[in-house]
Amino acid sequence: MPSSRLPLRTATALAAGLTALTLAAAPVHAQTAPAPEPGATVIDHHDKGGAGQGPITPFKGQVAGAPSALAASVQITRSEAIARANGWVGKGLDYSWTGSYQGYRTDCSGYVSMGWKLATPGLDTTSFVPSGVASWIGKGDLKPGDALLNDAAGANGHVVMFDHWTDSSQSSYVGYEFTGSGVHHRTIPYPYFSGLGTYRPVRNNSIVDDVVRRPSLVGVYHQANQTFYEGNNAGGTLGSAKYGNPGWMPLAGDWNGDKVSSVGAYDPTTGKFYLSNDNGTTATTVTFGNPGWIPLAGDWNGDGRDTIGAYDPTTSTFYLTNDNTNTAVNVTYGSPGDKPLVGDWSNSGRDSIGVYHPDTQTYYEGTITGTTLGSAKYGNPNWTPVTGDWNADGTTSIGAYDPTTSTFYLTNDNGTTANSFVYGSPGDLPITGAW
Structure with a gap:
């Protein structure tokens, strides 16, 4: 079985809670506002909630009062x-449900509609969820750009865009809101100041996480001591x-979707x-x-998590699985x-998938249906092929490892060497990953 872990680099693992919680209304007792985070605007803590909202303006062909025409928000x-x-923030805008700025109503819901890039002049607090623009989520799901919504009508309703938690207790957060005294970026007790109705987390159905690309890095596996x-x-x-035992072959991947290869x-x-998810303890053992x-x-289905596959060299056939168990693709x-x-x-x-033809030092980049997207000749005889997104542009490029000199050669355009350096010792096997 794999051996115990040696000291290794510190890696930040991201975790997101997935429990859907239904939040009760805030108690109506007195509540003291939390201390503002540095950089957040400090305002009178009595200035809270909405101060009236303007009506939704029907578009041509839309039945008055029906919000469906505004439901088509862009990603x-x-x-x-x-x-x-x-x-x-800092524009000096006056709160007015009859006024507008950049085409959006200058009230709380018009402001969040603007932030979410919805159609002008914006929705009101009663319409975000029924229109299909947004959905209720749990407290543990909150991310930047989500919101805390009191979906009551008129001045009884209010909405705040969530920025981030002030600390790990998740008892307060920094949010953006438009109140009677203007636009503010301030610290707010979760879910909102007490006595002002029921607030629940909500998410724009068209919001997406930012793509965080990390460059592929090289490494080596020393066979003598695994x-x-x-x-x-x-x-x-x-x-x-x-990690591992003599005779085993090295592998690296982001097995748990934390953006870090193990x-x-x-x-x-x-x-x-x-x-292994921690470079020591075996998390998954599977025969495939x-x-x-x-x-x-590789991440064969684009879900942000690497799964395994295998290549039969006698038949030139790839077998790929999306769940580390069942074959999803097999292609020659x-x-x-x-x-x-x-x-x-x-x-x-x-x-x-792809293949490297060692006799001609030619790389062939293929699809999982068995067609060729492109090819490139790179390296010298007896070099070992490597691949990776060396410049974090989202596209994998080729490289090569000279085992006689322990030198890596990496290219960003599948032709011109962008980087070369010596790493490892004779007999090492090259590996790549987002360490």
Whole structure:
């Protein structure tokens, strides 16, 4: 079984709660506002809630009072929603349900409609959810760009765009809101100041998480002592971990979707994979494929999590699974003697297959249906092919490792060497990952 973990780099793991909670109304007893976070606007704590909202203006062909014509919101990232909300802070705008700025009503719901890039002049608090623009979520699901909504009508309703929690207790947050005295970015007790109705978390159905791309980095696996060394693409070491047994083959992937690659190993005699989320403790053990097949790892369906695959070199067939159990794709691609490749060749958000022909040092980038997207000749005889998104542009490029000199050669355009450096020792096997 895999050995215990050695000291390794510190990695930040992101976690998001998925429990749907129904929040009760805030108690109607006196409540003291939390201390404002540095940088947040400090205003009179009595200035809270809405001060009236303007009506929804029907569009041509829309029945008056029906919000469906406003339900077609465009996709927006969380950072864009926050930036839009921040754009009204400090403008000196007056709260008015009959006024407008940049086409949006200058009231609480018009402001959040603007932040979410909805159609002008904006929805009101009663319409965000019924129109299909937004959905109720749980407290643990709140992310920047979501909102706390009191969906009552008129001056009884109010909405605040959520920015971030003030601390891990999640008892208060920093939010953007338009009240009677203007637009504010301030600290607010969760879910809102007491005595002003029921507030629940809500999410724009068209908001998407920002894509955080991290460059692929190289490393080596020292076969003599089953140790992974994670490099920095400049010849330095970020961390190391001992994992696996003699004769096993190294593997790396983001097995749990935390955006950080961890190690794994494949026993070619049993066809068994061992995957670790912390570079030490085995989280998943699964048999997939047959002895002698070549192990693979990739995000085949674009869900942000790497799963395993295997390549049968005798038939040039790829077998890929999205759940580490059942074969989702099997496709023949390449020729006998080719080495399998994995990469997102077209910036699609999902990995695909490819092969390297060692006799001609030619890389072939394929699709999971077995067609070829492109090819490139790179490197010298006896070099080992590697692939990765070296410049974090979303597209996988090729590279090569010279085992005689322990030198990596990386290219961002599948032709011109952008980076080369010595890393590892004779006999090491190259690996890549987002360490």
